[in-house]
Amino acid sequence: MLRAENLRAWLALGRFTPTDLHQVFSDCIKTHDTGLLESFKAGSKASELIHRRSHFTDEILSIAWHHFIADQSTLALVAVGGYGRRELHPHSDIDILILRGPTNTQSPVEETQLTDFLKFLWDIGLKPAQSVRTLDECFEQAEADQTVMTNLLDARCVLGSEVLLQQLWTILTPERLWSSAAFFEAKSQEQAARYAKYHDTAFNLEPNVKESPGGLRDIQTINWIIKRHYNSPSVDLIQKGWLTPEEHEELMAARDFLWEVRFGLHALTGRAEDRLLFEHQKDLARQFGDEDHNVNQAVEHFMQRYYRTVMGLERLNELLLLLFQEIALDHDQPTRIEPINSAFQSVHGYIEALHPKIFPEDPLALLDIFLLLQTQPQLKGIRASTIRLIRQNLSLIDENFRNNPRACETFMALLRQPRGVTRQLRKMNRYGVLAAYIPAFARVVGRMQYDLFHVYTVDEHTLFVIRNLRRFTTVESRSELPFASEVFERIEKPELLYVAALMHDIGKGSGGDHSKIGADIAGDFLDRHGVQGEDRRLVIWMVENHLLMSLTAQRKDISDPEVIHAFATMVGNQRALDHLYLLTVADIRATNPSLWNTWKDALLRELYQQTRWTFRRGLARPLDMAERICSIKEESGALLGQLKLPAASTETIWTRVFNDEYFLRHHPEEIAWHTIALSSPSALDLPLIMLRPVSQRGSAELFVYSRQQDFIFAHTTAVLDQLNLTILDARIISSADDHVVHTYHVLDQSGEAIQDPIRQLQISGKLRESLAGHLPMPFKVQRRESRQVKHFTVPTQIYFHEDPQQRSTVMELIATDRPGLLSKVGRAFSLSGVRLDNARISTIGSRAEDIFYLTGHDHLPLKDAAQLEMLKDTILSLVGRS
Numbered sequence: 001m002l003r004a005e006n007l008r009a010w011l012a013l014g015r016f017t018p019t020d021l022h023q024v025f026s027d028c029i030k031t032h033d034t035g036l037l038e039s040f041k042a043g044s045k046a047s048e049l050i051h052r053r054s055h056f057t058d059e060i061l062s063i064a065w066h067h068f069i070a071d072q073s074t075l076a077l078v079a080v081g082g083y084g085r086r087e088l089h090p091h092s093d094i095d096i097l098i099l100r101g102p103t104n105t106q107s108p109v110e111e112t113q114l115t116d117f118l119k120f121l122w123d124i125g126l127k128p129a130q131s132v133r134t135l136d137e138c139f140e141q142a143e144a145d146q147t148v149m150t151n152l153l154d155a156r157c158v159l160g161s162e163v164l165l166q167q168l169w170t171i172l173t174p175e176r177l178w179s180s181a182a183f184f185e186a187k188s189q190e191q192a193a194r195y196a197k198y199h200d201t202a203f204n205l206e207p208n209v210k211e212s213p214g215g216l217r218d219i220q221t222i223n224w225i226i227k228r229h230y231n232s233p234s235v236d237l238i239q240k241g242w243l244t245p246e247e248h249e250e251l252m253a254a255r256d257f258l259w260e261v262r263f264g265l266h267a268l269t270g271r272a273e274d275r276l277l278f279e280h281q282k283d284l285a286r287q288f289g290d291e292d293h294n295v296n297q298a299v300e301h302f303m304q305r306y307y308r309t310v311m312g313l314e315r316l317n318e319l320l321l322l323l324f325q326e327i328a329l330d331h332d333q334p335t336r337i338e339p340i341n342s343a344f345q346s347v348h349g350y351i352e353a354l355h356p357k358i359f360p361e362d363p364l365a366l367l368d369i370f371l372l373l374q375t376q377p378q379l380k381g382i383r384a385s386t387i388r389l390i391r392q393n394l395s396l397i398d399e400n401f402r403n404n405p406r407a408c409e410t411f412m413a414l415l416r417q418p419r420g421v422t423r424q425l426r427k428m429n430r431y432g433v434l435a436a437y438i439p440a441f442a443r444v445v446g447r448m449q450y451d452l453f454h455v456y457t458v459d460e461h462t463l464f465v466i467r468n469l470r471r472f473t474t475v476e477s478r479s480e481l482p483f484a485s486e487v488f489e490r491i492e493k494p495e496l497l498y499v500a501a502l503m504h505d506i507g508k509g510s511g512g513d514h515s516k517i518g519a520d521i522a523g524d525f526l527d528r529h530g531v532q533g534e535d536r537r538l539v540i541w542m543v544e545n546h547l548l549m550s551l552t553a554q555r556k557d558i559s560d561p562e563v564i565h566a567f568a569t570m571v572g573n574q575r576a577l578d579h580l581y582l583l584t585v586a587d588i589r590a591t592n593p594s595l596w597n598t599w600k601d602a603l604l605r606e607l608y609q610q611t612r613w614t615f616r617r618g619l620a621r622p623l624d625m626a627e628r629i630c631s632i633k634e635e636s637g638a639l640l641g642q643l644k645l646p647a648a649s650t651e652t653i654w655t656r657v658f659n660d661e662y663f664l665r666h667h668p669e670e671i672a673w674h675t676i677a678l679s680s681p682s683a684l685d686l687p688l689i690m691l692r693p694v695s696q697r698g699s700a701e702l703f704v705y706s707r708q709q710d711f712i713f714a715h716t717t718a719v720l721d722q723l724n725l726t727i728l729d730a731r732i733i734s735s736a737d738d739h740v741v742h743t744y745h746v747l748d749q750s751g752e753a754i755q756d757p758i759r760q761l762q763i764s765g766k767l768r769e770s771l772a773g774h775l776p777m778p779f780k781v782q783r784r785e786s787r788q789v790k791h792f793t794v795p796t797q798i799y800f801h802e803d804p805q806q807r808s809t810v811m812e813l814i815a816t817d818r819p820g821l822l823s824k825v826g827r828a829f830s831l832s833g834v835r836l837d838n839a840r841i842s843t844i845g846s847r848a849e850d851i852f853y854l855t856g857h858d859h860l861p862l863k864d865a866a867q868l869e870m871l872k873d874t875i876l877s878l879v880g881r882s
Helices: 004-013 018-041 046-068 108-123 135-144 146-153 162-171 180-197 216-230 245-269 278-287 295-332 365-375 384-392 399-403 405-416 421-430 433-437 458-471 475-480 482-488 494-503 514-528 533-544 548-555 561-571 574-591 598-617 625-642 647-657 660-665 668-679 712-722 757-771 821-831 865-879
Strands: 075-079 095-100 129-134 156-160 337-339 344-347 350-353 688-692 700-707 726-734 739-747 797-802 809-816 835-840 847-855
Touching: 004 018, 004 046, 018 046, 018 108, 018 245, 046 075, 046 108, 046 156, 046 245, 075 162, 095 135, 095 162, 108 129, 129 135, 135 146, 135 162, 146 180, 146 216, 156 162, 180 216, 180 295, 216 245, 216 295, 245 278, 245 295, 278 295, 295 384, 295 421, 344 365, 350 365, 350 384, 365 384, 365 405, 365 421, 365 433, 399 405, 405 421, 405 494, 421 433, 421 458, 458 494, 458 574, 475 482, 482 574, 482 598, 494 514, 494 533, 494 574, 514 533, 533 574, 548 561, 548 574, 548 598, 561 574, 561 598, 574 598, 598 739, 625 647, 625 660, 625 668, 647 668, 660 726, 668 688, 668 700, 668 739, 688 757, 700 712, 700 757, 712 726, 712 739, 712 757, 712 821, 797 865, 809 821, 809 865, 821 835, 821 847, 821 865
Parallel strands: 095 129
Antiparallel strands: 075 095, 075 156, 337 344, 344 350, 688 700, 700 739, 726 739, 726 835, 797 809, 809 847, 835 847
């Protein structure tokens, strides 16, 4: 195979056919690309390899250009975009511009040569992104579209007329189109739109190395704006005063790291893949030397390095854009300076330190500046020079600083402000102040958890929790979350909630129970900040128990009075309940946008209201079961009376079908609905299947009344799973007449109830078809597993214990959430002679955490250890061990 340097000599011999020509060039390109990948695997730096590929592409294009183009005086072969910057990753686009003179003067022969040249590039596998334009056409398109103007900023002449490119630069001056100010505004808007696409955070689980906030595009945006300002293809950022040497070093190190990641992605996937998908993170972690014995920890270490890198890049991008606005745009305006205090002034609406020694002379000004931004709403932000000073003086935030009473007062004052709490905490985190002031917070900056549950890094999640708490006070929240907004109005000291939010996950990554570790850190923080007595106890309790309400609502039967009483006893009082409820809602909504749904909302509200009622009744006067059942029957009977169902009919159905367990587990509205259904003529045609689109718990509710048969739970869940429904709750109660009452709460894939009448009929019809007649073994669910879930296998774990009320055996199942999981578990129950009474279904990312309440056919807890072991083995054989 010929290398690029030998191609010219081979072409000069002239002994080849068109097929030979294609083959030799193609082989040369493949050989070079293979060599690049081998060099990368051997440890060569991506920065060297992308420049090498750019140089090689120059060579190939030059040789082909000379072969096809006879007269090159009226044409220029111009590299633009990433190729123009000499930044060609293995599968980067090769952007070229064939530049012509002011008018199209090419002869038919020359046109044919140009066409043959471009076709040849495609035939040999280069696949260029090409354009052929005159100077005038370049001007017209650049004037109409800033992305064309942007592409031309990276132009360099590969071959042909250098004069043409110089003429292009002459006609594209900022005086003629896209002034420095207009271009800055266009690129700023473009960046804002790009950030919004990624939810304004660099800390998504599968970030885009190129496009996400803090990615390579942020570096390019800076360069484009400054190139446009100077109308030059190359600008020395240090020489021109835009960056300090230290900042430039940080910028280059970040760029080189992201180049390594991007090159690795292209090499791994064999395509232009810029997304750090889960399936690539493990391989890249190994490539970067994170060979921890625990694969997940290795990925977390690698991704923490990535997130900290892009956080620094995002900060530099902000700094340079601010600096550009101050130097290049505000320079021509009359200077507007307004004094603020002895340390700061306002310049064009941005706060600025009066002189470079402000922070060394008064270190506490490092906190004061953020409080001033809150208390003086006319301030739009911090001047670039002052951001730079903050970064340079972070070492002043030492132990003496943290223990200074004035610093502690300032930080608590910041949390007490009616506006700007989240915004200023975000700034403090971005500039490194928050991690310096709370050292434990530094450990969680950029820390991710390698799962599908936590979609943000710990620090980003923490700030989202505080944002969510703040939003409970807004008009939008009153319509979206009216109950939480109402509870928040009773909070006298919101700053206690914000401290709990700051501390609730701060113990992650420290080894051990992060809730207890966080509670200890919170205790030290509160002591330093003068929070004492009940307030101190409340915050520490919230941090240590921040998962209590969520776990109780989602994993326990909150219709059981004893569960409610136990929860109320742990909470203790109404004040703690209010705070825990708000923290729980804010936490869930900040963990993963897809986690929050109407079902969780309704469960938490119900748990809150039941607990509140328990406090009013008094913890010393728990509601016994008989009293609870009597109350439910009375309320249900009243509803049925309003619906004109005769009391005698009600009593007959209740006696024949329902037992005490049924009344404990269902709400009066559900009982009334079921009773009406069973009193209708259609109840004689079994199975009876009814669907209520929206229940009081915010989900769709399925009611199934059928004969008792083996595998009925397995069949029902298989049908629902095949229909892409998420099962949240299952209640199965045997009636006195050898029938069974099933109640299922379900949501569709989007986390919503089922409003579409056609969809409702489809669900009812499929269930009726499956449950009619004798039930064979349930069918296998044929549904695609999501791409992400395939990369997160959870070892199957099964635990048994008796419930506190000694009415059933509780089985906890932790496993990978795969299609057909519940059906397989139901099949195991039938094969093992076990009766399912109740199930709470919870899916956390790729992880199923399900609770099943089991009894034997005698309706008593399972006491036989051999039977439990057989059940466990049966489940493992059907579900798998991972």
